[in-house]
Amino acid sequence: MRSFYIFIKCELGRTYKVASAIVDTVSETRQVHSVSGEFDLLAQFAVDDDADIGRFVNKSVQTIDGVKDTQTLICFNAFTPDRGQGLD
Template sequence: MKPFFVMIKCELGKAYEVANDIADAEIASEIYSTAGDYDLLVKFYLEDGQDVGKFMNEKLHSIPHIRDTRTIITFKAF
């Protein structure tokens, strides 16, 4: 399984709702609130060979109140 992280910018006042929707969808490993340019940092895992872009479009971008995302692809844990 390959981990990757997504920083999510939400509509104002909607970060908790977005976090709850992601948790309810059971698609994330971990969800954190953050300070700064983005509201949430979410860790996902995909099976080897699964398409990150397709996952993002079908599973994450369909959640209401997400304004922007930044995906961080990971290679190796130390």
């Protein structure tokens, strides 16, 4: 599985509706957080290794009513307490 995050800017007054729509309709969603700053939401997704992330963002996230803009961050490695030591 490939993990990635998407910062999402919403139309004014639509943040909670967008968050609900993502959680309710996008099965690849892991978490959605409301955040401060330039963007309104930070959502984590996981897709199959061979999935086209750009196409996923375009079809599954950017088409949600109330989404104004996105910025995608693709993850390389996950460092966790059970996997974080001895990797250098």
